[in-house]
Amino acid sequence: MSTLPLATRTTDLVGSVIDSSTSLLAQQRHDIVRFAMGSPAPEAIPAGILHGIADDQLGRPDAFDYAATEGDPMLREALLGALAETGEPTTPERLTITAGGMQGLDLAFKLFVDPGDLVIVESPTYTNGSATALSYQAELLEAPVDEDGLQVDRLAELVEQAGRTPKAIYAISTFQNPSGASLSRERRERLLELSRRWGSVLIDDDPYGMLRFAGTDIPSLLTLADGDPLVFAVRTFSKIIAPGLRVGWVDADPALQHLLINAKQAMDTCTNLPMQRLVGGFLAGGHLGEHLIAQRTAYGARKRAMQDALTEHFDGMARWTDPEGGFFLWVTFGGEVDTEALFEIALAEGVAFIPGNAFSPSKRFPNALRLCFASSTPDRIREGIARLRRAVDRMGSR
Numbered sequence: 001m002s003t004l005p006l007a008t009r010t011t012d013l014v015g016s017v018i019d020s021s022t023s024l025l026a027q028q029r030h031d032i033v034r035f036a037m038g039s040p041a042p043e044a045i046p047a048g049i050l051h052g053i054a055d056d057q058l059g060r061p062d063a064f065d066y067a068a069t070e071g072d073p074m075l076r077e078a079l080l081g082a083l084a085e086t087g088e089p090t091t092p093e094r095l096t097i098t099a100g101g102m103q104g105l106d107l108a109f110k111l112f113v114d115p116g117d118l119v120i121v122e123s124p125t126y127t128n129g130s131a132t133a134l135s136y137q138a139e140l141l142e143a144p145v146d147e148d149g150l151q152v153d154r155l156a157e158l159v160e161q162a163g164r165t166p167k168a169i170y171a172i173s174t175f176q177n178p179s180g181a182s183l184s185r186e187r188r189e190r191l192l193e194l195s196r197r198w199g200s201v202l203i204d205d206d207p208y209g210m211l212r213f214a215g216t217d218i219p220s221l222l223t224l225a226d227g228d229p230l231v232f233a234v235r236t237f238s239k240i241i242a243p244g245l246r247v248g249w250v251d252a253d254p255a256l257q258h259l260l261i262n263a264k265q266a267m268d269t270c271t272n273l274p275m276q277r278l279v280g281g282f283l284a285g286g287h288l289g290e291h292l293i294a295q296r297t298a299y300g301a302r303k304r305a306m307q308d309a310l311t312e313h314f315d316g317m318a319r320w321t322d323p324e325g326g327f328f329l330w331v332t333f334g335g336e337v338d339t340e341a342l343f344e345i346a347l348a349e350g351v352a353f354i355p356g357n358a359f360s361p362s363k364r365f366p367n368a369l370r371l372c373f374a375s376s377t378p379d380r381i382r383e384g385i386a387r388l389r390r391a392v393d394r395m396g397s398r
């Protein structure tokens with residue numbers, strides 16, 4: 001038999017525990033409360049409105065042609081209008097439509113990271129984001145996160161220990177995945193200073209910023225940067241409309257647009273046009289504002305339901321975060337609870353989560369787990385947390 005002549009970079013393709021759980025859960029035949037995936041609530045997906053837009057937009061052959069690489073003009077125009085209202089106004093030269101947030105991250109690391117370059121990631125961080133940096137053979141430096149997000153005051157010391165400055169800083173600064181924490185304004189400003197001092201690109205990945213249900217808005221890194229070319233913003237419709245659309249956008253320095261277009265042309269030519277038309281129709285029809293209001297209200301209630309259920313079943317045994325928006329709670333057990341081992345037992349009990357180690361390339365969180373409160377109704381959340389407690393008890397008695 002021949003051996004395959006694989007590229008060396010394939011050794012850095014690490015896969016995603018989160019994405020694998022989608023297929024794992026699809027194979028399960030029993031009832032499972034799904035706290036694993038970061039999916040919007042099924043009832044929050046505006047399927048009826050999108051169906052109506054499809055009737056209107058997708059009855060013509062031109063909706064199924066190739067699109068302009070930078071994005072369909074109809075979506076671009078509608079998005080520029082929507083962003084002017086949601087507080088992150090931008091210009092056509094800064095805007096590139098992507099296949100979801102993941103393609104935005106892929107483009108960011110492709111443009112800025114050479115093999116061996118140092119990239120700062122939050123610890124814990126979003127698995128797929130760090131996996132993308134690794135796929136370009138970055139060396140990752142994990143920097144700790146607390147209730148105010150990335151501990152920016154620790155970065156200088158960590159960089160000094162590493163002996164070289166980072167090429168990129170990968171930050172999920174608002175309602176972080178997985179911790180739910182938001183970087184304070186002071187820390188955002190300090191992070192911008194550091195990225196300027198080191199000449200590092202600051203990848204501002206923010207899928208959840210429009211989903212605040214408590215507290216007050218903090219300007220994004222992109223907004224605070226005020227046009228500084230070092231900030232590369234990655235955005236997506238996955239959490240605010242629907243993840244299966246696979247439509248997002250990048251807001252980056254105009255000097256990068258031709259590189260983004262060249263990189264995308266060598267990757268997928270253009271983003272899926274029918275889906276761009278659906279999103280464009282949704283925005284142009286003025287649906288986003290009302291949709292976001294309904295989602296925020298529902299998610300705030302779900303977070304509270306999850307915290308109350310955790311208090312009922314895990315008080316004194318674990319602690320958890322208190323996010324002001326987004327999708328996730330991060331639970332840390334006081335004692336030694338191996339959440340990777342717990343996963344199998346929990347699945348048998350009928351509840352799914354993502355083990356903490358999935359969010360750290362060096363597996364720093366064996367006794368933590370991520371729970372998505374957005375996808376389940378408050379009743380299902382109560383049921384799921386009760387099942388989780390039964391799983392922990394079963395594991396303890398093994």
Ligand code: PMP
Nearest residue numbers: 038100101102126172177236238
């Ligand atoms: N970044 C973060 C922090 C995310 O949570 C997600 C989705 N889970 C993404 C990027 C990817 O977004 P998309 O599904 O649009 O590719």
